[in-house]
Amino acid sequence: MKRLLTLFALLISFFAFSQYTPGEIKKLKITRVMKSSQTRGQETVQRNETWYDESGNDTAEYNNGELYRRTKYEYNPKGQVLSRTRYDATGAETETAIYSYKPDGACTVSNTDKSFGMTELTYCDKGGKTTKTVSPDNSERIYTYDTKGRLIKIKSKDSDNGSVFVDIRYTYNPKDQLIKEVSKGDYKWTTSYTYNPGGLVSKVKRNSVTDGVADPEVITTYEYEFQK
Structure with a gap:
């Protein structure tokens, strides 16, 4: 059960993860991101x-033209x-996050997810970067950055036996653009990123492995709309 809770918390974290932070979305004046995924x-x-x-x-957020959720x-x-x-x-509340700040902005x-009644804690530094998350079973995931402030690793250990549950590494090109994400933990995948001339993500390829067998590759293309 604890492992299921940890997996659920992990999914919350990565479904919520975006290629761009709210600050970057604001700076780029993006109003809508459209993704098309095909297996x-x-x-x-x-x-x-x-x-x-x-x-x-x-x-x-809309999936295949149908409203999925509002925030x-x-x-x-x-x-x-x-x-x-x-x-x-339907308008039913599904998830609530409460933010508390220190004087320096951290x-x-x-x-809290309303369906499962589970709460995950996320700790951010004064620059808004995530430094640690703690899942409902008290498993911790540590976020590591390089000297340029780029996320290079997320790593955690199972709360029961100390084995690595999550071990994700990030690679960047000379333009500081994320080009590869590799998960070496219990759930294995490799994601590669391609960019358009404007420097925005245009295509993402994801390859994963389930029970030692390669899953079909998933390719996602991106389009953007901006403030007028």
Whole structure:
């Protein structure tokens, strides 16, 4: 059961992970990101689009044209997020995150999933970078950055026996663009990134392995809309 909880928390973290931070979305003035994903050998194309507000935070997500979820944010007078609440297509609350800040700007985020009743903690430094997450079973994942501030590793250990549960490494090109993500932990995958002339992600290829057998490659293409 603990391992299931850890896996669920891991999925929350990585489904929430974006190639761009809210600050970068705001700076780039992106209002919508459209993704089209296709599994090799299948004709079906999965289409996803995410809408962003002027602060760079995601507010709505659609899957194949159907509303999947909406997100509401509350801010303090400094413009810092105080809470983030997600709702499903019916308007039911599914997830709530509460943000607390230290004087230097470092924060702790307590994220609770309403369906499972589980809470994950995320710790961020004063620059907004995630430094550690703690899952409901107290498993910790440590985020490591290089001297340029680029994420280069996420690593954690199973709370029961100390074996590595997550071990993800990130590689960048000379332009500081993420080009490869490799998971060497219990769940193995390799993701490669391609960029358009404007420096935005244009294509992502993901190869994974399940029970020692290679899964079909998944290719995702990206399109963007910007503030006018």
